[in-house]
Amino acid sequence: MDIFQISGEKPLHGTVQVSGSKNAALPLFAASLLSDQETILENVPDLSDINFMAEILSELGAEISRIDNNTWKIKPTSISFRAPYELVRKMRASVCLLGPLVARLRRAEIPMPGGCVIGHRPIDLHVKALQSLGAEVELSNGVVKVLGRKLRGNTIFLGGRHGSAVTGTANALMLAVLTPGKTILEGCACEPEISDLCKMLIRMGAQIVGIGSHRLTIEGVSKLDGCKHKVIPDRIEAGTYLLAGAITKGEITLEGVETSHLGSFLNLLESIGIHLTKKENQIKIYPPSDRLKPIEAVALPYPGIPTDLQAQICALASLIPGLSVITERVYPSRFMHVPELQRMGAHISIESSSAIIRGTNQLNGAPVMASDLRASAALILAGLAAKGETWVQRIYHLDRGYETFENKLNKLGAEVKRLPESELPNSVSINNN
Ligand code: EPZ
Secondary structure: OEEEEEEOOOOOEEEEEOOEOHHHHHHHHHHHHHOOOOEEEEOOOOOHHHHHHHHHHHHOOOEEEEEEOOEEEEEOOOOOOEOOHHHHOOOHHHHHHHHHHHHHHOEEEEEOOOOOOOOOOOOHHHHHHHHHOOOEEEEEOOEEEEEOOOOOOOEEEOEEOOEEOHHHHHHHHHHHOOOOOEEEEEOOOOOHHHHHHHHHHHHOOOEEEOOOOOEEEEEOOOOOOOOEEEOOEOHHHHHHHHHHHHHOOOEEEEEOOOHHHHHHHHHHHHHOOOOEEEEOOEEEEOOOOOOOOOOEEEEOOOOOEOHHHHHHHHHHHOOOOOEEEEEEOOOOOOOOHHHHHHHOOOEEEEEOOEEEEEOOOOOEOOEEEOOOHHHHHHHHHHHHHOEOEEEEEOOHHHHOOOOOHHHHHHHOOOEEEEEEHHHOOHHHOOOOO
């Protein structure tokens, strides 16, 4: 297992290219199964989660190959309806296979996604969508077994306790496109990743209206073709680099970003005193000319502040004098990063689903442990700003969602070394039990 050694207190400078979006690419890979024809996906990020999905598609029988680092060719001529537990358990997003397999084969057997450190993540809305379109769903021995003998279009409300479900909407969409009749998804997710999925499905021959809204109308068709599709840029990766610039008081230019996907987040940065210049596909952040203001933010479904940037925003707030309040409405207990930031000297208390942060002038390097993808990004940002050395363990979490993170950061002037865990100095090794 690799670790990161970070030497902090270096303002970042320069230009970084934003990669394709992980959370857009994963459902797009699944959607390729809707046709027996060839699909080409471009601008796919080079991540372990993508490799997992490719492995699962290959296990299902699809011919899948990598044309170059960021381009994949998928030919699912004949596929099976049963996905292997060993692979599915590694990645929750494989739940996205349910919709396309039932749509194409009228049958699917996918192991239930397991627990997740970021919070309670049921699939009741996925099941509701499948059943509302006429599928029979059975949850037995840890497997979701679905039969789609009498599928029929229907109107489905997809709002849940914490807003609409993103991959739940993806599953409903991917089933509805090959289900006879009209389907209306009310209160569905409208994340840019869902709009990207709609655009690819239309390229394959699907009939969808209402893209970008909380109401999608789908007219089922009998067959879909393959297509060529370019994955949208990763708005969460982009937001993470902007926060890296802010926390190190640096000057960074993001290229290849879709600025319109970051609206509420950019407003938040500007509201606390950060100076940005914005073009359609470029954002530049400048060192703050004045002290930043404390942050008041609420993580919400799109177009709200993304929950996948909440941890990184907490890292920045830890260094802004005054009292910041960051509330999490999507995963109310998503605060695994807090005890690790406290190890670095942050003053944070958790009150129900809010982090109350009293900013300090300085964080200190320390050995810390990553618990999940976005928590690991937050710890690295804190390490970039901290005095001395920070050692981040379990960075395999990071490799799931950030393409060549340390290379991109080091090109911006950071000092981040990827080392084998054996290099962790005894004096700093954390009790891993
Ligand atoms: C997607 O997860 C993303 N993952 C997550 O990103 C992201 O945090 C999340 O959306 C919210 O934006 C991918 O796209 C692969 P949800 P998803 O179903 O679709 C509740 C990252 O770091 N809910 O929209 O699984 C659920 O408990 C990852 O890249 C139900 O109640 O999230 C949560 O509170 C982490 N019933 C809320 O909805 C359901 O059936 C949002 O979950 C489904 C969800």
